[in-house]
Amino acid sequence: MKRLALIALGGVLLAPTLAHAQRISPMQAGNFARICTRAAGATVCDAYITGVADAVALSKINDRNEGDASAPAGFCVPTSENGAAMRVKVLAWLKAHSEAMSKPVGESVFKALHDSYPCSGAK
Numbered sequence: 769m770k771r772l773a774l775i776a777l778g779g780v781l782l783a784p785t786l787a788h789a790q791r792i793s794p795m796q797a798g799n800f801a802r803i804c805t806r807a808a809g810a811t812v813c814d815a816y817i818t819g820v821a822d823a824v825a826l827s828k829i830n831d832r833n834e835g836d837a838s839a840p841a842g843f844c845v846p847t848s849e850n851g852a853a854m855r856v857k858v859l860a861w862l863k864a865h866s867e868a869m870s871k872p873v874g875e876s877v878f879k880a881l882h883d884s885y886p887c888s889g890a891k
Contacts, residue, residue, distance in 0.1 A: 797876035798869035801862045804855055814851030817858055820877050821845050842878060844887035857884040 804813035824842045831839035845854065861880035862868060868876040 795873045800873040843882045843885040
């Protein structure tokens with residue numbers, strides 16, 4: 769019984785450390801771009817890109833709710849922008865940044881959205 773209690777305690781003590789580990793998709797941006805350029809892949813591509821955009825927007829809301837209103841947003845997509853329009857910009861960015869094609873898809877899509885939708889309103 770003591771052994772089980774020690775194992776449980778060890779799990780509790782390690783939990784905060786493990787909570788910081790984040791899953792990153794192993795898919796490369798080049799594979800994602802190939803999917804996105806096919807008509808059959810447009811829907812799943814749009815869903816992935818809007819999911820990244822939603823996650824960043826929700827992260828900013830969470831930061832504000834946790835008392836850090838000054839935390840920067842990764843990018844600012846206008847509410848009028850749809851998935852197809854974001855896909856066009858992401859694919860154009862990927863085409864212009866061939867070095868990103870071997871990087872994880874999430875990293876590259878984030879950078880594409882960051883460059884395409886700056887919060888300053890400059891682009």
